[in-house]
Amino acid sequence: MEQLQHALSEQVKTHPFTPQSPTITAFRAEMPAVGSLLPWLKGQTMFPQYYLNFRDSARCIAAIGKVRSFSSEISAQEFVRQTDLLVVGGLTFDKRATFWLPRMVLEQTDNKLYATLYADGAQNPQSERQAALDAIKTLSNSTALSPVRQPLRIDTQKADENRWCAWVKKAVDAIERGDFTKVVLANETGFVASNPIDGKDFLAESEKQNTGCYHFLYAENPQRTFVGSTPERLFARHNGSIQTEALAGTAAMSEDPIQNQREAAWLLSDPKNDNENLLVVQDICDNLANYVRRLDVGEVGLKQLRRVQHLRRRIQAELKPPFSDAACLQAIHPTAAVSGLPQKKALDFLKNTENFDRTWYAGTLGVMTKNHSEFCVTIRSAFIESNKIRVFAGAGIVAGSVPLLEWREIERKASGLLTLLTHHGE
Ligand SMILES: C=C(O[C@@H]1C=C(C(=O)O)C=C[C@H]1O)C(=O)O
Ligand SMILES: [Mg+2]
Known part of the structure; x- marks a missing residue:
């Protein structure tokens, strides 16, 4: 990290910081990859804090502070197109957008760690220079991770078994x-x-135990942290190609491989679960239809996790220009994997039934750049506030759903996070 600090300070020291220049300056430095970025993030006092460890690659992003904010996916996308910079953020379940250009971004790939520091030319040059130097200092802050296991007591539950x-x-x-x-x-x-x-200790434990997931953290302030480990991709876009998926339909997973295989065979042949999944395929394909020129749906497969396994169909499409992330977000979020079908009717039902606001649960978080964007679906998630944690879990209800089985399904899904606190790790 000293290496990065030195390289960035040299650049900032020689930068002119001209008054009232409308542009953003990016100062970049790199070094060989380090271990987890979570100890660095844990050592920070600058907010907002953002972390996204990608599911299918070694890529991981940790970011602090905010240089510019965008309250719509369109304005975020415009900024990205004009500047070729990255923005982070996403949409709540009910589509409220929050995107921003962070002050400092650490991005790690297989073998490199890149640090990018942003300075806003539209701000006062003296204060921007100072803000840049302060951000460089954060590179030497780091706090060791600690174990998270401790006794938990149930506090409030929006639906008990009967109400559910x-x-x-x-x-x-x-x-x-x-x-x-x-x-x-x-x-x-x-x-x-x-x-x-x-939140960082908790997420580090989740990364260890809940493998095969996107791991995310978003803390707007020190009081409240949204964290989770989700198996579900909303979409990944490379130029004009997008990859999305229908992940829905659930069976149990345990430590018994024979039992897991039995559950898998049942899941793959169960019509109710296949219907849950196919309705998501239909929803995504219908909603993307206007934006794509070719779309392929893969064969059904399994996404196996620690406590549950799911049916998954991958969907791959070629976007029509101008390859808009904002259009994709608006078209497919929230998918029928987390809302329902037809969407409007399902959302009305949820509004009249669920007795809480989902906010970031079943929303989407990700990163946008000109050529590559990726968003996950923020299920298997929780809010942490001091010694309190609120965990969310949902289940797709279709014809033939049995209430008690759906209860067991959501309890299993929630246990993916809760067992991190209550069970012995390996
Ligand atoms: C809604 C959630 O998960 C969704 C519901 C599933 C189901 O009902 O089978 C499976 C995966 C997700 O699409 C959640 O975990 O909160
Ligand atoms: Mg289900």
Whole structure:
């Protein structure tokens, strides 16, 4: 990190910081890859803080501070197109957009660590120079990660087993009446721990145990951190190609490989779960239709995790120019994997049934650049506030859904995060 500090200070010292230049300057430096970026992030006091460890590559981003903000996906995209810089952020479940250009971004790939520091020419030159120098100092801050295991006590639950089963029954009745074909109900459960839970420690433990996922963290301020480990991609775009997927339909996973295989065979042949998945395929394909010139849906496969396994169909498409991330976000989020189908009817049902605001749960977080953008779906997630944690989990309700089985499904999904606190790691 000293290497990065030195290289960046040299650049900042010689930069003119001309008054009222509208442009953003990016100062860049690189060094060989280090271990996890989470100890660095844990050592920071600058907010917002953002972290995204990608699912299918070694790429990982950690960012602090904010130089510019964008309250719509369109304005974020315009900025990215004009400047060729990166923005981070996303959309809440109900599509409120928050994107920003951070002050400092660390990006790690297989073998390199890149640091980029941004300075805004539209700001006062003296204060921008100072802000840049302050950001460079953060590179030497780092706090060792600590274990997170501790006793938890359940505090509040938006739906207990009985209420959940009533919600599911109401949904199945509405499906039988023909109001909609799928709705994804969710629950929020709050727990109290004896000591404060550190979001970075928690996520580091999740990275160890919940492999095969995107790991994300977003903290707007020191009081509240949104974290999670999701198996689900919203989309990844490389120039004009996008890769998305229908991830829906669930069976149990345990430490018993024979049992897991039995569950997998059942999942792959169960019509109710296949229907859950196919409705997501239909939703994504219909919503992308206007923006693509070719679209392929892959064969059904399995996405196996620590506590659950899912059906997955990969979807690959060629976008029509001008390859718009904003259009993709608006077209497919929230997919029928987290909302339902038809969407409007399903969302109305959720508004009248769920007794909490989802905010960032089942939203999307990612990064946007001119040529490459990637967003995950923020399920398997939680809010951490001091010694309290609120965990979210949902399940797709379709014709044939059995309330008690859907209850077990959401309890298993939530356990992916909760067992990090309550069980012994390896
Ligand atoms: C809504 C969630 O997961 C979604 C619902 C699934 C299902 O019902 O089978 C599977 C994966 C996700 O599409 C969640 O984990 O909160
Ligand atoms: Mg399900």
